[in-house]
Amino acid sequence: RWTRPDSPGPGSFYLGMVVGTNSLSVNEPGPGESGRVQRILNDKFEQPAKELVLVQSSSLTAASARFHAAVQDVVRRLKAQPNATNIESPFALGNGGRISSDGHSALVQFDIRGKSEDAKDKVEPILAAVADAQDASPEFTMAEFGGGSANKAINDQFGKDLLKAGAISLPVTLGILLLTFGALVAAGIPLLLALTSVFAAIGLLALPSKVLPMDDAVNAVVLLIGLAVGVDYSMFYLKREREERAAGRTESASVEAAAATSGRSVLISGFTVIVAMSGMFISGDKTFEGFAAATMLVVAISVLGSLTVLPALLSKL
Secondary structure, eight states, X not given: OOOOOOOSHHHHHHHHHHHOOXXXXXXXXXXXXXXXXXXXXHHHOOOOEEEEEEEEOSSOOTTSHHHHHHHHHHHHHHHTOTTEEEEEOTTSTTOGGGBOTTSSEEEEEEXXXXXXXXXXXXXXXXXXXXXXXXXXXTTSEEEEEEHHHHHHHHHHHHHHHHHHXXXXXXXXXXXXXXXXXXXXXXXXXXXXXXXXXXXXXXXXXXXXXXXXXXXXXXXHHHHHHHHHHHHHHHHHHHHHHHHHHHTTOXXXXXXXXXXXXHHHHHHHHHHHHHHHHHGGGGGOOHHHHHHHHHHHHHHHXXXXXXXXXXXXXXXXX
């Protein structure tokens, strides 16, 4: 008998916030020869995140005083940043190769202090300093690019993609379920189970991430996979329970029949998906291994919820 329609989602999510999820390092070695080279670099060489600032003018050349002053303004602003180091002006001795052949473009190079994987958290004030230099010289184009700024932009985009995926997926899913069931409660149950599975998986991923760091895109993968399987498994139950009710069974008997039949289908389906996702471990690539762990976890939680929370919820409703 099912008596408690509780969900582990909020508690697991809170656990993940407390423990913290370890992110995959930008210098994480991959498989094969390239991975071996990266391991040698990690063991033997310092690899600070390098950044470049492009200073470009369509009318002025590097030989002009105004161009020279604009470059020096960028250098001066960078030197005021505590996390910018090894700043090299294109006008310094031996750096002539950082001025384009037509003289309209020049590169200022510098490193971000500390480990390269931490650069994305330190680069924002530096980007702001370059933006201030651009504002001070609007006739020039000034743009920064490098390891730290690229990783920050990618992380920011992942966050936007996750919000966009949620903003699009949730209402579309709810709309389809409303058309399918014709009742708000019945439509809300699959979505509720899927969302709690997603939140629980995102929280619990903090634990395996201590051994297997996760790529920053993993939350978006968990959201989409979790919504898909959570809704799918819930619909197995709801469809069968409705069929049993239409056949004249009582509420309790209908739920038990659905659990005995659709529950078995959910278990087999979930196990099949988990086995299929485990194939990504063969790649030897840490990004895909993280995706494998995340998808296996969210599917396992969806199966567990479908076999326990869902029948309990149906029995209460």
